Amino acid sequence: MQIYNYPLFNTWPKILSRPANNYSSINSTVRMILDNVKKKGDAAVRDYTRRFDGADLEEFRVSKDEMEKAAGLIEPELKEAIQKAAKNILAFHEIQKPPMRMIETAPGVKCWQKSVPIDKVGLYIPGGSAPLFSTVLMLGIPAQIAGCKEIVLCTPPNEKGEIHPAILFAAGLVEVSRIYKIGGVQAIGAMAYGTETVPRVFKIFGPGNSWVTAAKQIVSVNDCAIDMPAGPSELAVMADESADPEFIAADLLSQAEHGPDSQVVLVTTEEPLISKVMQAIDRQLSELPRAAIATKALENSRAILVNDEEQMIELINFYAPEHLIIATRNTTNHADRITNAGSVFLGNFTPESAGDYASGTNHTLPTQGWARSFSGLNLESFCKKITFQEISRDGIQQLGPIIEAMAEGELLYAHKNAATLRINSSES
């Protein structure tokens, strides 16, 4: 971790720059894979699954039998934890149901807005060393509450053509409609275009490596909506003398262990805290299985000493972190002043990993500064809003002339005529 004492405002962009991620070098390969999936469907998917995952699959879809067996293969303690976490996530996303909004904007002119689920959604769960069953909950639960009719899940199989039972258990819990053993770019292509066996979906959700991210960005131009631009994990901690250095070290390490390109930032008004946190990191790091990854991530990371609370908040809003821990005396007031962040954790007993798993908030969040303009996943990510209007015979008498004047001002006479005809007719 690099330490910066009282850096000037004009140095912030440099100090707080993210590790570079450039997908353009892989774009042409990604495009080729996508094109093949579009043209050849299942055959291409089968071929890539053999090549990239080492699995030779006739049938991609997970069977009922596999689903039933999965539940028996998980430790009861983990099963119970998943169920309890699911309950909290469900509760938090349930309260996000948007009300139907209606108003008479002018006499006889009724307008309303209704939230409607996206019919078909695709969830992507990455493979790799660890089974990301928590992400199944984070994507599947809001999709289920929203009422999406078809929920498709793709995740890469291991070489034996299997999916980790915890993934299947979580998918069963959230009532995913179809699970496919497909990973990588070919999974994104299959869901965006549809194949003989995989239905085309209208929006794809979920994290992934740079290949998956590049594929999502490409299909989003013409074919399928995506949740948000994805990037490496981030955490910022703002702390004063009330913070616990051991806790902060543990939180910084929990994000650092995600990947070598993760970034963690400590911002504090309290000089002695920095060295205490550094020492705690050294101590804790030595006991971590993923110490090598975390060490690499710490190289991209920063500890920043600032003058006062004002600057602490200003710097956080400038950085726009994915996760923010507020470990200060005045957490509520500070939280109120945060305008750019994905998810915020208040106080000494709220570790960031609570939000990764179990508090109820979603862990799919904007990285790379996208928190300036993007929300984390929430119930409405699985819906779209439709507006409605109904004008009465009397209503058009009053509103009509406004439409006529504006349409004429924009030189759109057919627009005007659609109002004129109705005004004339409603008079009779």
Added chain:
Amino acid sequence: MQIYNYPLFNTWPKILSRPANNYSSINSTVRMILDNVKKKGDAAVRDYTRRFDGADLEEFRVSKDEMEKAAGLIEPELKEAIQKAAKNILAFHEIQKPPMRMIETAPGVKCWQKSVPIDKVGLYIPGGSAPLFSTVLMLGIPAQIAGCKEIVLCTPPNEKGEIHPAILFAAGLVEVSRIYKIGGVQAIGAMAYGTETVPRVFKIFGPGNSWVTAAKQIVSVNDCAIDMPAGPSELAVMADESADPEFIAADLLSQAEHGPDSQVVLVTTEEPLISKVMQAIDRQLSELPRAAIATKALENSRAILVNDEEQMIELINFYAPEHLIIATRNTTNHADRITNAGSVFLGNFTPESAGDYASGTNHTLPTQGWARSFSGLNLESFCKKITFQEISRDGIQQLGPIIEAMAEGELLYAHKNAATLRINSSES
């Protein structure tokens, strides 16, 4: 307009395909312009404004003096119409303010979600033959209600370096912070990257030609969020024997006059209606100044006769039109069953042009079938949601073990440790 009688379901994708729009041929030029704006800032913008708009500008920003003069240059009738429309748009977007949502998901675990305005937003208003002041209202009013701190507006100048007074009047009404005489790709670049005079924004809104659309899609990959993928205007009308053929013709023409690549679709259970609408179109078309454009758009357009109400609704949801008029006896019931559409107009006295200008709903809507996954612009398009959580000392005792079990299941031991340390400490 091509007529299809009782087409089979498997022919729908073909019949309802949109006119092709492929931006890939212009992408390299767009990228070059963007790169130049990124590198050279104002100098590049000045150069392109000279080249593309024929205006030689020292100062891009519209002055207070220009703003004040604008109001005097507009017909009082138009001014009043704009003010009344603004009032309705304001009323409808005001009711969209999302509530703060809070819940205790488990004992001692408080979670909440808050909507926060995007700090800096950019509005793009296209140039061309007609001044699109209505779009200024549709973008500016929700930005203003949301509370965006900086609202930047770019629009191309004419050869004399002027902006149409109606644009300036509308921009003044919605309290845009800064207006720049910049158009096209260079405007998108200036707002996405920032220049010496134009501040960088975090999200860009608004329609544009294929160059502007391509530029928005390119900057959205790494630099700046955008509202939605934009495409040519569309209207579908579903009608039964209660519909008025003259009104339908006028509505179809009002979308057809937008551009030669617009598309309008009539779906009906009532065979005689089709020929009556066709005759009315012929009659009305001859009196329109933009008849040539509308005629071209009608070539892409369809009249479809279906068996029954069921199929009418199924076909509309399959097509997912930007605008939908429901001219049937049972409008409310039919409206309830629409799941894919941007904005819906109920009954014989609700022309689509009401939503373009004055009813209060937004006219920036998803085209090209994006209504399956995208909302039209609304208040929340100018906000993002931040989630918060606060766990008490007691709360972590209960939630902690769930976090530990799940983190261990995902092999993320630093995540686990952040919970363990707090559990141990809170016991003492």
